[in-house]
Amino acid sequence: MNSSTANMTSTHSSRYTILDRPGFRPYALLGKWETLLALLFVAAFLVNGILVPNFLDPYNLADGTFNFSEKALIALPMALLIICREIDISVSGILALCSVALGLANTHGVPPALLLPVALAAGTACGLLNGVLVTRFALPSIVVTIGTVSLFRGLASVVLGDKAFTGYPQLMADWGQGYFFDVIPREFVVLLAFAALFAVVLHATRWGRRIYAIGNNPVAARFAGIEVDRYRLVLFMLTGAMAGLAAYLLTGRIGSTRPNIAMGWELEVITMVILGGVSIAGGAGTIGGVLLAVLTLGTVTYGLSLANVPGIYMTIVIGLLLLVTIAVPRLLRGRKVAK
Amino acid sequence: MNMLKQRETLLACSIIVLVCLVGLRSPVFVSAASLSNLLTDSTLLTMLALTQMLVIVTRGVDLSVASNLALSGMMAALLASRHPALPLVTVVLAATAIGLVLGLVNGWLIGYLELPPIVVTLGTMSVYRGLVFVLSGGAWVSSHQMPQDFIAFPLTRFLGITHLVWIAAVAVLAAWFIARHSRFGRDLYAVGNAPSCARYVGIPMARRLLWTYGLSGAMAGLCGFLWVARYAVAYTEIAYGFEFTVIAACVIGGISIAGGTGSVTGAVLGALFLAVIGNALPVVQVSPFWQSALTGLVILAAVLINARDAKHAGRQILPLHLLQRGAA
Numbered sequence: 001m002n003s004s005t006a007n008m009t010s011t012h013s014s015r016y017t018i019l020d021r022p023g024f025r026p027y028a029l030l031g032k033w034e035t036l037l038a039l040l041f042v043a044a045f046l047v048n049g050i051l052v053p054n055f056l057d058p059y060n061l062a063d064g065t066f067n068f069s070e071k072a073l074i075a076l077p078m079a080l081l082i083i084c085r086e087i088d089i090s091v092s093g094i095l096a097l098c099s100v101a102l103g104l105a106n107t108h109g110v111p112p113a114l115l116l117p118v119a120l121a122a123g124t125a126c127g128l129l130n131g132v133l134v135t136r137f138a139l140p141s142i143v144v145t146i147g148t149v150s151l152f153r154g155l156a157s158v159v160l161g162d163k164a165f166t167g168y169p170q171l172m173a174d175w176g177q178g179y180f181f182d183v184i185p186r187e188f189v190v191l192l193a194f195a196a197l198f199a200v201v202l203h204a205t206r207w208g209r210r211i212y213a214i215g216n217n218p219v220a221a222r223f224a225g226i227e228v229d230r231y232r233l234v235l236f237m238l239t240g241a242m243a244g245l246a247a248y249l250l251t252g253r254i255g256s257t258r259p260n261i262a263m264g265w266e267l268e269v270i271t272m273v274i275l276g277g278v279s280i281a282g283g284a285g286t287i288g289g290v291l292l293a294v295l296t297l298g299t300v301t302y303g304l305s306l307a308n309v310p311g312i313y314m315t316i317v318i319g320l321l322l323l324v325t326i327a328v329p330r331l332l333r334g335r336k337v338a339k
Numbered sequence: 340m341n342m343l344k345q346r347e348t349l350l351a352c353s354i355i356v357l358v359c360l361v362g363l364r365s366p367v368f369v370s371a372a373s374l375s376n377l378l379t380d381s382t383l384l385t386m387l388a389l390t391q392m393l394v395i396v397t398r399g400v401d402l403s404v405a406s407n408l409a410l411s412g413m414m415a416a417l418l419a420s421r422h423p424a425l426p427l428v429t430v431v432l433a434a435t436a437i438g439l440v441l442g443l444v445n446g447w448l449i450g451y452l453e454l455p456p457i458v459v460t461l462g463t464m465s466v467y468r469g470l471v472f473v474l475s476g477g478a479w480v481s482s483h484q485m486p487q488d489f490i491a492f493p494l495t496r497f498l499g500i501t502h503l504v505w506i507a508a509v510a511v512l513a514a515w516f517i518a519r520h521s522r523f524g525r526d527l528y529a530v531g532n533a534p535s536c537a538r539y540v541g542i543p544m545a546r547r548l549l550w551t552y553g554l555s556g557a558m559a560g561l562c563g564f565l566w567v568a569r570y571a572v573a574y575t576e577i578a579y580g581f582e583f584t585v586i587a588a589c590v591i592g593g594i595s596i597a598g599g600t601g602s603v604t605g606a607v608l609g610a611l612f613l614a615v616i617g618n619a620l621p622v623v624q625v626s627p628f629w630q631s632a633l634t635g636l637v638i639l640a641a642v643l644i645n646a647r648d649a650k651h652a653g654r655q656i657l658p659l660h661l662l663q664r665g666a667a
Contacts, residue, residue, distance in 0.1 A: 089583075139642050142400075142457075143596050146583055147638030154632025161628055264580070267402075267461060280455045312472040312575065319465030322458065323448065330452045 103165025127240020176252025398598030442556015
C-alpha cells in the first residue's frame with residue numbers, strides 16, 4: 001500500500017503538487033472568456049460588414065477608432081486596479097481637471113512641448129490623492145473616489161466657470177486627431193502601444209503576478225512580503241497619469257475644454273473592463289480580454305452610428321451586453337440557486 | 340455611550356451650526372419660508388437615501404436609482420399627458436409599480452443569480468437610461484402637455500406643509516419601522532454583517548435581496564413621478580448622475596459601504612446636510628460652481644471621520660449588561 005502510493009507520486013517530491021501553471025489543453029481554450037469575446041468581435045464585425053454599407057471602408061474604420069481610444073487608454077490601468085480589488089470612479093473627474101490644467105498652462109504661455117508633462121503631472125497628482133486616501137487611511141476605494149470625482153470635477157468647474165478653454169497648439173491637435181501615414185490614427189497607435197506595454201507588465205513580470213496575488217488575497221499577499229499598499233498607491237497614480245494622457249488626447253481632438261468634458265466616462269470605462277472578463281471581485285482578468293472588449297464595443301458602436309442609430313441606443317446595448325455576459329455563465333453553470 | 344449615536348448627533352449639530360452660520364451672514368436664510376423651502380428641496384434626496392441605505396446595509400449598492408427614476412418619471416409623464424382623464428392616484432401607482440418592477444429585475448439578478456451588485460446595477464443603469472430615450476423618442480414632455488393636477492400635486496400644501504414633505508415623512512417612518520422593528524430589516528443587517536452566517540441561520544437571502552432592491556426601485560419610481568411633477572418637465576437626462584449624490588448622502592450619514600451598519604437617522608441627516616450646502620451656496624453668494632467641489636470635500640471628510648471609529652463598526656444589539664451577566 002505504502003510502496004504503491006510512493007510509486008504513484010514518485011514524480012513529485014512532496015505530498016502536495018503545486019503546478020506553476022496548468023497544462024495546455026486545447027479544448028479548455030474554447031471555454032475561455034477571451035475566446036468568446038473574440039468570437040463576439042468577429043461576429044459583430046461580419047454582421048456590420050454585411051449589413052452596413054461603407055463599414056469596411058478603411059478610412060471609415062480608422063476614423064471609428066477615435067471614439068474609444070481615449071476611454072480604452074484609461075481602461076488599461078483600471079483593469080489593473082480592479083484585478084487588485086480596487087476601483088477608481090474618479091477617472092472622468094481627473095480627466096476634466098487635467099484638461100483644465102492644460103487650458104490654464106496653455107493660456108499662460110507654456111510651450112506646446114511641455115503640455116503633455118503638465119497633463120501627466122496633474123493626473124498623477126490626482127491619483128496620488130486617491131491612493132493616499134485609500135492606503136494611508138484604509139478607506140474603501142469606491143467611497144473615496146465617489147468623493148474625489150465630485151471634488152475634481154468641482155475644482156475643474158470652479159476654474160472654468162461657464163467659459164471654455166480653446167486655442168490649443170497644433171501639436172495637440174496632431175496627436176488628438178492626426179494620422180500616421182495618412183491612414184492610421186495616432187490615438188489608436190498610442191492605445192495599441194500602451195496595451196502591449198500593460199500586457200507585458202501584467203502577464204510577464206513579477207509585478208503583474210503580484211497584482212494578481214493582491215487581488216486574490218490581500219492579507220496573504222502581505223504575509224508573502226508584497227508591499228500591498230505601495231502597489232495600490234502606484235496603481236492609483238498610474239490610473240491618474242493615464243487619465244492625464246487621455247485628457248491630452250481628448251482635448252487635442254476636440255480642441256477645447258468644456259465643463260461637461262468626459263461626463264459619465266467612468267461607467268463606460270468600468271464596463272469595458274468588466275466586459276473584458278476582469279472579475280469585480282479581483283484576482284482575475286487579462287489585458288487581451290479588455291482590448292477585445294474595447295474593440296467589440298467599438299465595432300458595435302461604429303456600426304450602429306453608420307446605420308444612423310442614435311447614440312443612446314448604444315447605452316442599452318452596452319448595458320445588456322454587460323448583464324448578459326455576467327448572467328449567462330452563472331446560468332450555464334446550473335448550480336442550484338440558493339433560496 | 341454609543342459611538343454611532345454620537346456621530347449622528349455630531350452630524351445633526353453640524354447641520355444646525357451650518358444653518359446658523361449661513362443665517363448670520365444672510366438672515367433671510369433662516370426665515371420660515373426659506374427653511375420650509377430647504378425642507379422641500381431635500382425630500383427626494385432623503386427618500387432615495389432611505390432605500391439606498393437598506394441596499395448598502397446588505398453590502399450592495401444600487402447605481403441604477405437615477406436611471407430608474409428617469410424611466411418611471413418619463414412613463415408617468417407620458418401616461419398623464421396621453422390620458423389626461425386618468426385619476427392622479429393611478430398615475431402615482433403606475434410610476435411606483437414601474438419602479439418596483441425595474442428594481443425587482445436588479446434584485447433577481449443579485450439575489451437569485453448571485454451576481455455582484457455593482458456590475459448588475461451598472462448594467463441596468465445604462466439600459467434604463469437608454470429606454471427613457473426609446474420610449475420618449477428623445478422628445479421632452481413639458482408642463483403644458485401634463486394635466487394641471489399632475490403638476491400641482493407635489494407643492495400643494497396640506498396643513499401648511501407641502502405634499503412632498505408629508506410623503507417624505509411617511510417614508511422616513513416606514514423606513515425606520517422596517518429597519519428597526521421588522522424581521523425583514525433586521526435580516527438585512529445580518530446579511531450585511533456576515534453573509535455566510537446569515538445563510539446558516541436560515542435567512543432567505545435571495546428573497547431578502549430581491550425585495551430590498553425592489554423597495555429601492557419602488558422608491559425611485561415614486562420619486563420619478565414627484566420629480567417630473569415638481570419640475571414640470573420630463574426629458575432623457577433627468578437626474579443624470581444623481582445616484583452618486585444619493586450614495587454620498589448615505590456615506591455622509593455614516594452608513595458603511597462595507598455593509599452591516601447604518602441608521603435611518605444617518606441617511607436622513609446626510610441628505611439634509613447635502614441639501615443645506617446646496618441651498619446655502621447661492622445665499623452666501625458663493626458661486627454655484629463650488630457646489631460639486633464642496634460636496635466632494637464633505638464626502639471625504641465624512642469617510643475619514645467614519646474610518647476613525649471603524650473599530651466600533653459593529654452595532655451592539657443586545658444590551659451590554661446582559662452579556663456581562665452571562666459571562667460572569
